Amino acid sequence: MTGGHGKLRLIGDRSFYMHVAAVAVxxxxxxxxxxxxxxxxxxxxxxVGTIPMSAVAVVNQLILIFYLCVWxxxxxxxxxxxxxxGSGDMEGLRQTTxxxxxxxxxxxxxxxxxFLAFGDRLIGLYIAPGTSAEARAETLxxxxxxxxxxxxxxxxxxxxxxxxxxxxxxxxxxLPMYASITAMFVNFVFNALLIFGxxxxxxxxxxxxxxxxxxxxxxxILIILAGGMRDTENYGYLxxxxxxxxxxxxxxRRIAVKAAPLLVNEFFWSTAEAAILQGYSMRxxxxxxxxxxxxxxxxxxxxxxxxxxxxxxxxxxxCLGARKFDEARExxxxxxxxxxxxxxxxxxxxxxxxxxxxxxYRTEASVREMAVRCIRVMAFWLSMWALANIxxxxxxxxxxxxxxxxxxxxxxxxxxxxxxxxxxxxxxxDVVDIYFTVNGLETxxxxxxxxxxxSGMWMQDLVNEIKVEE
Numbered sequence: 001m002t003g004g005h006g007k008l009r010l011i012g013d014r015s016f017y018m019h020v021a022a023v024a025v026x027x028x029x030x031x032x033x034x035x036x037x038x039x040x041x042x043x044x045x046x047x048v049g050t051i052p053m054s055a056v057a058v059v060n061q062l063i064l065i066f067y068l069c070v071w072x073x074x075x076x077x078x079x080x081x082x083x084x085x086g087s088g089d090m091e092g093l094r095q096t097t098x099x100x101x102x103x104x105x106x107x108x109x110x111x112x113x114x115f116l117a118f119g120d121r122l123i124g125l126y127i128a129p130g131t132s133a134e135a136r137a138e139t140l141x142x143x144x145x146x147x148x149x150x151x152x153x154x155x156x157x158x159x160x161x162x163x164x165x166x167x168x169x170x171x172x173x174x175l176p177m178y179a180s181i182t183a184m185f186v187n188f189v190f191n192a193l194l195i196f197g198x199x200x201x202x203x204x205x206x207x208x209x210x211x212x213x214x215x216x217x218x219x220x221i222l223i224i225l226a227g228g229m230r231d232t233e234n235y236g237y238l239x240x241x242x243x244x245x246x247x248x249x250x251x252x253r254r255i256a257v258k259a260a261p262l263l264v265n266e267f268f269w270s271t272a273e274a275a276i277l278q279g280y281s282m283r284x285x286x287x288x289x290x291x292x293x294x295x296x297x298x299x300x301x302x303x304x305x306x307x308x309x310x311x312x313x314x315x316x317x318x319c320l321g322a323r324k325f326d327e328a329r330e331x332x333x334x335x336x337x338x339x340x341x342x343x344x345x346x347x348x349x350x351x352x353x354x355x356x357x358x359x360x361y362r363t364e365a366s367v368r369e370m371a372v373r374c375i376r377v378m379a380f381w382l383s384m385w386a387l388a389n390i391x392x393x394x395x396x397x398x399x400x401x402x403x404x405x406x407x408x409x410x411x412x413x414x415x416x417x418x419x420x421x422x423x424x425x426x427x428x429x430d431v432v433d434i435y436f437t438v439n440g441l442e443t444x445x446x447x448x449x450x451x452x453x454x455s456g457m458w459m460q461d462l463v464n465e466i467k468v469e470e
Contacts, residue, residue, distance in 0.1 A: 009330060009334075011334070011337075016331075016334065017338075019315075020311060020315065020331075020334075020335060020338075023168070023311045023314055023315060024307055024308055024310075024311035026174050026176065026177035027168060027176075027177075027307040027310050027311055028303060028304055028307040028308075029177045029180070029181070031180075031303045031306065031307050031310075032300060032303045032304075032307075033177075033180040033181055033183070033184040040184075040187060040188050040191055043360050043361065044191045044192070044195045044196075044209060045195065045205075045206060045209050046293070046360070046361035046362060046363060047195075047196075047361070047362045048195070048205050048206065048362070049362065049363070050285070050286065050289050050363045050364060050367060051135060051138050051139055051142065051285070052142050052205060052206050053289055053292060053293075053361070053363065054139060054285050054288045054289045054292065055123070055138075055139045055140075055142035055143040055146060055206065056142075056143075056146055056206060056209065056292075057288055057289070057291075057292035057295075058123055058126040058139075058143055058277075058288065059123065059143050059146050059147045059150065061126075061273070061274050061277050062115070062119075062122055062123070062147075062274065063147075063150060063154075064270055064273070064274070065267065065270040065271060065274060066107070066111045066154060067157070067270075068266040068267070068269065068270035069107055069111075069263060069266050069267050069270065070104065070107055070157070070158050070161050071161065071266060072259075072262045072263045072264075072265055072266025072267065073100075073103045073104075073107060073259055073262070073263045073266075074100055074103070074104075074161055074162065074165045075259070075262045075266075075313075075396060076255055076256075076258040076259025076260070076261075076262045076263065076401070077096050077097075077099050077100050077103070077165075077255050077258075077259055078096075078165050078168075078169055078313070078317075079258055079317060079396065079397060079398075079399050080092070080096050080251070080254070080255055080258070081093050081096045081097070081165070081166055081169035081170075082169040082313070082314050082317030082318050082321065082397065083317050083318070083320055083321030084096060084169075084321065085169055085170045085318060085321070086317065086318035086319065086320065086321025086322045087321040087322065092251065093166065093169070093170065094241060095246070095247045095248055095251055096166070096251070096255065097162065097163075097166040097241060098241065098245055098246075098247050099247050099251070099252060099255050100162040100165065100166065101159070101162050102247075103162075103259070104155075104158035104159060104161070104162045105155075105158075107158060108154050108155045108158050111151075111154055112151055112154065115147060115151055116148075116151070119143075119144055119147050119148075120140060120144055123139070123140055123143040123144065123147070124136075124140060125278055126277070126278055126281045126288060127139055127140070127281070127285070129282075130284070131284075131285055135285065139285070142205075142206045145206060145207050145210075146206045146207065146209065146210045149207060149210035149211055149214060150210050150213065150214065152214045153213055153214035153217035153218070156214075156217040156218050156220065156221040157217050157220075157221075159221050159224075160176075160179070160217070160220050160221045160224055163176075163221075163224045163225070163228055164176035164179075164224060167224075167228065168310070168314055169314055169317070175223075175224060175227045175228060175231070176224065178223065178227070179219075179220045179221075179223040179224050179227070180220060182219055182220065182223055183216040183217065183219050183220035184216070186212070186215055186216040186219045187212050187213055187215070187216035189212075190208070190211065190212035190215050190216075191208065191209055191212040193208075193212075194207075194208025194209070194211055194212055195208040195209055195212075196208075258399050258401055261401035261402060261404070261405050262396070262401050262404065262405075264405065264409075265401070265404055265405045265408050265409045266409075267409075268405075268409035268410075268412075268413060269408050269409040269412055272409060272412040272413045272416065272417050273412070275413075275417050276416065276417060276420055276438070277291065279417070279420045279421055279424050280420075280424070280431065280434075280435070282424055282425070283424065283431045286364065286366060286367050286370070287370070287431055289363060289367045289371075290358075290367045290368075290370035290371040290374055291371075291374055291435075293357070293358055293361060293367070293368075293371040293374075293375075294371050294374035294375045294377075294378060295374075297350075297357055297375060298350075298375065298378040301346055301347075301349075301350050301378075301379075301382065302378075302382065302385060304339070304342055304343065304346065304386075305339045305342075305343055305382075305385060305386035305389045305390070306389055308335050308338065308339045308386075308389075308390065309339075309389035309390050309392065309393035310393060311335065312331065312332050312335045312336075312390055312393045312394055312397070313393035313394065313396055313397040314397075315331050315335075316328040316329075316331050316332050316393075316394055316397040316398070317397040317398075319331060320397065320398060320459060320460065325456070325459045328397075328398075328459055329453065329454075329456055329459065332390060332394040332453050333453060333454075335390060336386075336387060336390040336391075336450070336453065339386040339387075339389070339390055340383050340386050340387060342386075343382045343383040343385070343386040344382075344383050346382060347379040347380065347382040347383060348379070350375060350376075350378070350379035350382070351375075351376050351379040351380070354372045354375040354376050354379065355372050357371070357372075357375060358371040358372055358375075370431075370432060373432040373435075374432060374435055377432065377435050377436045377439055378439065380436075381439045381440060381442055381443075384440075384442045384443050384445075384446045385442055385446075386446075387445075387446035387447075387449055387450060388442055388445035388446045388449050390449065390453070391407070391445070391446070391448065391449020391450060391452055391453055392404065392407060392408060392445075392449065394449075394452070394453050394458060395407065395449075395452050395453075395458040397458070398458035398459050398460050399460060400457065400458045400460075403452065403457075403458065407445065407448060407449070407452070411444070411445060415441055415444070416438055416441050419437065419438055419441065420434065420438045423437065423438070
């Protein structure tokens with residue numbers, strides 16, 4: 001159902017933006033702090049040297065596949081969670097949360113099995129053929145060391161995402177934000193203590209970075225659990241969550257139908273991103289280091305548009321659940337405009353400070369120079385990512401998962417990966433020029449995203465026909 005095509009008002013009133021801010025700001029803070037945790041790891045490990053930094057970058061790219069599968073799986077359930085909340089059905093939201101928990105356990109077990117069995121071979125894919133035997137062995141050793149510790153943190157991470165996503169879908173986003181602030185503090189302190197061996201702690205280097213991250217993951221989930229179970233006024237749907245661990249068969253089937261394509265999408269998109277980094281790595285280990293510096297910094301700056309995308313999905317989904325179809329489309333377009341304006345400003349700031357950022361790292365001058373150029377490429381295209389992100393989350397909020405799959409992972413594999421492979425393997429083109437070209441392809445997604453939002457084809461009510469028994 002698409003609803004009517006009334007006159008669109010792209011500028012909202014004060015109450016609209018206050019409502020958006022109430023949902024979006026805590027998500028922005030939480031996700032920005034999560035990315036700052038990665039940035040802190042990156043900077044501190046970067047003081048150890050280029051090979052340790054590259055090893056950590058490779059493992060984090062592999063673990064990102066797990067993270068994105070978690071988010072993809074939760075997204076399918078989240079479509080229903082936001083719409084259940086919009087329709088006032090708390091039992092539906094409770095059963096949706098149970099479904100998420102089951103998924104998280106399954107995903108974690110699968111990830112443990114894959115990484116323990118194939119970790120060395122996966123890391124080896126990112127080591128260029130011309131790398132010296134000594135550098136290759138050291139990269140593998142440090143990568144495996146870092147990976148094995150990071151695996152411990154996968155379960156608390158997955159559990160945190162299951163709870164936090166339910167909280168966001170109900171419009172209560174502050175507790176996950178506080179948990180992330182604490183996690184960032186824990187990560188920063190133990191990074192300093194364990195990487196460099198301060199105040200009598202062992203000097204563990206790369207291993208210390210992994211231990212600090214895992215400790216921060218456990219701190220985050222403990223705060224989420226304690227706060228969520230205690231605050232029954234804001235998180236009443238968590239009451240009785242485990243007392244009768246029941247999920248309606250009809251609901252489970254419907255979630256699975258929506259979640260499976262989104263999970264497949266995130267898997268293929270994340271493996272496409274891994275393939276892109278692997279393609280660049282064919283130009284040498286220094287390229288991986290430079291793009292790692294640029295990529296982690298960019299995530300901090302891009303987080304505003306990603307978080308606004310999340311907020312768009314939540315707010316549009318609540319409108320759809322309440323059968324306010326025109327309001328859902330108007331909400332998306334208004335947030336899209338805010339995101340683009342902000343990202344233009346942010347891109348200018350990022351361009352200006354780009355030369356300062358790589359100086360923090362203890363690495364070769366050529367790596368720092370390449371990182372500056374890569375950061376500026378990202379700054380240039382930032383507003384295009386913003387448009388694509390809002391389009392993605394909007395279409396997803398209505399459960400149009402087939403369109404999401406084509407829009408996201410099929411495009412990335414068929415267009416971006418293909419163009420990259422041709423340019424890397426068949427031309428002598430400068431690697432940063434390749435980087436500019438490949439990232440510029442996001443413009444296609446941005447245009448398509450705007451057209452999809454305007455069309456209204458994504459707007460459908462998924463939950464009012466579902467009968468969930470207490």
